[in-house]
Amino acid sequence: MLIDTGGSATGAGVLLSILRDGRPRTRAELAQLTGWARSTLSLRLDALLNQRLVAPTDDAIHSGGRPATTFAFNRSARVVLAADLGVTHARLAVTDLATTVLAERTAEMPIDRGPVPVLTWLVESFHELLGECGRGIADVCGIGVGLPGPVEHDTGKPVNPPIMPGWDRFAVPEWLSARLGAPVLVDNDVNIMALGEYWAVRSQVRHMIFVKIGTGVGCGIISEGRLHRGAQGAAGDIGHIRVPSFEDVVCRCGNTGCLEAVAGGGALAARLRAAGEDTSVSRDVVELVRAGNVPAIQAVRQAGREIGTVLASVVNFFNPSLIVVGGDIAESGEHLLAGVREVIYSRSLPLATQHLGILTSELGDRAGVTGAAVMVIEHVLAPEAVDQAVMAASGG
Amino acid sequence: MLIDTGGSATGAGVLLSILRDGRPRTRAELAQLTGWARSTLSLRLDALLNQRLVAPTDDAIHSGGRPATTFAFNRSARVVLAADLGVTHARLAVTDLATTVLAERTAEMPIDRGPVPVLTWLVESFHELLGECGRGIADVCGIGVGLPGPVEHDTGKPVNPPIMPGWDRFAVPEWLSARLGAPVLVDNDVNIMALGEYWAVRSQVRHMIFVKIGTGVGCGIISEGRLHRGAQGAAGDIGHIRVPSFEDVVCRCGNTGCLEAVAGGGALAARLRAAGEDTSVSRDVVELVRAGNVPAIQAVRQAGREIGTVLASVVNFFNPSLIVVGGDIAESGEHLLAGVREVIYSRSLPLATQHLGILTSELGDRAGVTGAAVMVIEHVLAPEAVDQAVMAASGG
DNA sequence: CGTCTTATGTCGACGGTCAAGCAAAAGCTC
DNA sequence: GAGCTTTTGCTTGACCGTCGACATAAGACG
Numbered sequence: 001m002l003i004d005t006g007g008s009a010t011g012a013g014v015l016l017s018i019l020r021d022g023r024p025r026t027r028a029e030l031a032q033l034t035g036w037a038r039s040t041l042s043l044r045l046d047a048l049l050n051q052r053l054v055a056p057t058d059d060a061i062h063s064g065g066r067p068a069t070t071f072a073f074n075r076s077a078r079v080v081l082a083a084d085l086g087v088t089h090a091r092l093a094v095t096d097l098a099t100t101v102l103a104e105r106t107a108e109m110p111i112d113r114g115p116v117p118v119l120t121w122l123v124e125s126f127h128e129l130l131g132e133c134g135r136g137i138a139d140v141c142g143i144g145v146g147l148p149g150p151v152e153h154d155t156g157k158p159v160n161p162p163i164m165p166g167w168d169r170f171a172v173p174e175w176l177s178a179r180l181g182a183p184v185l186v187d188n189d190v191n192i193m194a195l196g197e198y199w200a201v202r203s204q205v206r207h208m209i210f211v212k213i214g215t216g217v218g219c220g221i222i223s224e225g226r227l228h229r230g231a232q233g234a235a236g237d238i239g240h241i242r243v244p245s246f247e248d249v250v251c252r253c254g255n256t257g258c259l260e261a262v263a264g265g266g267a268l269a270a271r272l273r274a275a276g277e278d279t280s281v282s283r284d285v286v287e288l289v290r291a292g293n294v295p296a297i298q299a300v301r302q303a304g305r306e307i308g309t310v311l312a313s314v315v316n317f318f319n320p321s322l323i324v325v326g327g328d329i330a331e332s333g334e335h336l337l338a339g340v341r342e343v344i345y346s347r348s349l350p351l352a353t354q355h356l357g358i359l360t361s362e363l364g365d366r367a368g369v370t371g372a373a374v375m376v377i378e379h380v381l382a383p384e385a386v387d388q389a390v391m392a393a394s395g396g
Numbered sequence: 397m398l399i400d401t402g403g404s405a406t407g408a409g410v411l412l413s414i415l416r417d418g419r420p421r422t423r424a425e426l427a428q429l430t431g432w433a434r435s436t437l438s439l440r441l442d443a444l445l446n447q448r449l450v451a452p453t454d455d456a457i458h459s460g461g462r463p464a465t466t467f468a469f470n471r472s473a474r475v476v477l478a479a480d481l482g483v484t485h486a487r488l489a490v491t492d493l494a495t496t497v498l499a500e501r502t503a504e505m506p507i508d509r510g511p512v513p514v515l516t517w518l519v520e521s522f523h524e525l526l527g528e529c530g531r532g533i534a535d536v537c538g539i540g541v542g543l544p545g546p547v548e549h550d551t552g553k554p555v556n557p558p559i560m561p562g563w564d565r566f567a568v569p570e571w572l573s574a575r576l577g578a579p580v581l582v583d584n585d586v587n588i589m590a591l592g593e594y595w596a597v598r599s600q601v602r603h604m605i606f607v608k609i610g611t612g613v614g615c616g617i618i619s620e621g622r623l624h625r626g627a628q629g630a631a632g633d634i635g636h637i638r639v640p641s642f643e644d645v646v647c648r649c650g651n652t653g654c655l656e657a658v659a660g661g662g663a664l665a666a667r668l669r670a671a672g673e674d675t676s677v678s679r680d681v682v683e684l685v686r687a688g689n690v691p692a693i694q695a696v697r698q699a700g701r702e703i704g705t706v707l708a709s710v711v712n713f714f715n716p717s718l719i720v721v722g723g724d725i726a727e728s729g730e731h732l733l734a735g736v737r738e739v740i741y742s743r744s745l746p747l748a749t750q751h752l753g754i755l756t757s758e759l760g761d762r763a764g765v766t767g768a769a770v771m772v773i774e775h776v777l778a779p780e781a782v783d784q785a786v787m788a789a790s791g792g
Numbered sequence: 793c794g795t796c797t798t799a800t801g802t803c804g805a806c807g808g809t810c811a812a813g814c815a816a817a818a819g820c821t822c
Numbered sequence: 823g824a825g826c827t828t829t830t831g832c833t834t835g836a837c838c839g840t841c842g843a844c845a846t847a848a849g850a851c852g
Binding site for chain 1: 546556602603615617619620622624625626627628629630631632633634636637638640641649651706708709710712713714715716717743745747748750751752
């Protein structure tokens, strides 16, 4: 229960947080920005150089006399292992400290095989991916994992996941970190996708909602730049909000009229199948839309309207400045988004919509692994964590 | 653009934040809690004693040898001026640093008289209230004001308030602090009510929603213990969420089917008036309910159901651990709450509702002034602010 | 009243930080 | 290549915050 007051709380962390934007800077600039003496600054800069978290850049700024060497964040100092585990699919990546993917892999990997088989495969694959991009296990500063169900983020354990048999309360972080020797962070897959998309717009946006429309419907919430997980980590479960005039539609959750049962990818596939199309999963619906199938396009647009109805309420309540729509169904082009926009702009308050952006995911199916990497990077590169690492390296 | 790295960042602030809970502690306990040497601790404790923010308590703990003097937060060190300005009504209070009301006053004060008349009255009344509780203007550490409309919290200016003629972009903080000589914080009235209610439960609750049902309907949102204001400061505007099967009801906002037009106090009064009752404002509805008028009771309970419909969606989306219902109509007893509970518990997900509390306001019509005081106290007693004050007092 | 125990104040030592100054380095201009 | 300009690294002395140790204070107990 001690409060860290420092002793040698070196302060290298805040220096790094300034350099995290990637812009190269001279010592003089950094001294002015931090308010430290040049001698002190050099001391702390050296600490970061020793950690290889910062590196001198090639181009020197010249202003008449001796050119000033510039220093910039070294995104290659460490690597992050990121995993986005879906219900049937898995995507893995090795990224640098700026979320750039260095090596990646996707595979069919049903989550219901259980934690040990899936995570064993995960560890093996990570080793292979590390080999692909020429890095070693020693370079790994952390592992981020997204799971398709509710996760207690503090402990990293899934809690009562409806579609992950065998995973309930499995200690994922302990299991993985024992085998990979680095800190492990776990969260819900929609949350990490939100984090990934937020990363790209973090300089302009403070409040954001990421809506994933796959088989089901869910969303991740960013408030004041931080993920809002809710009291039970169940925030963002908009898939089971009841939509009007569909009280007869039965949802897998046992209730009726849920958004997911009306506008989710699974529901669309089922409805089109009933109409004679050969659609079993949400990706089949996307195929059909891309092929120009009119009933499929109409269904997707109408789903957009239903989702828009719910989001219109969410906009009034939460007042975000950006809504990002992702997931399988979102990749079927503008049809879905058109429906969403149509309803939100007509139903939400002008004050809340005048500066509201409604966009499709920039990262596409990479949002998950990017977000997993972001989660790790934010943890490992937080000022206090950097201070501690620097202290440990110099202190012994 | 300097980053405060200290010099003499005394650290007295974190010490005070430990003592803020009100529990008396000995020097030894505090040294252990902070991790500082006893000598260092004494130094910082002295700084807080000089500021009178901490005071020795009478009872000394005895354990064989010399008894240890205990120290506790001195809630009487300063006073806060708090104002909750409604559309027609105003409530003012002088509170101590633990939000205890020392003197208060309510008055009819229509906000549409404009900023200068209202604020002039405010300043006069504050002086009188200070006299009543035997404190001087020098004791005031800050002023908190709640206004019935959207406020840009950073600047304290109302922005496009629909029902506050003459207030648009009026510089409330500058005007008041020039006359009262202390920092002024301004926010929306619903936000400060949320803050006030949160204060009472802050040790158990991190995510909360405060719903105010007066003439209109609005809510304040607490995420991770902090007020979520949204991108335009417009978050919590649930009064204009569309509720199903009321598409014919016209709202004062120009749209149709808004929750406020269906279940707000103004709407209830109008509906009962059309049925022959003598109700013009929401308080009249409450009177009627208290008198046992059956149509009024039915109307209020049904309003609770309509509000519950919206809140059920909000619960799925936001996953709070507590919903507090306040405002005029909430004071009509359990009828409203029964309607709200009925719908939320039947429509929201079990995971989100199993530990969800739905309660009426503990503070009642004092929630506003309490919240205004909380806003000021959190600002003035924040560790950095305390450090700065201590530094200023000792440095010159 | 003396002794014992624990709390508290004081003082010197230590270490981190700063400002200043100087010499060396690295490029440019002439 | 000499001279100029500016950055950079290094050193020194001073200052301040923090710590540990010692002396003193305050009450209890016999």
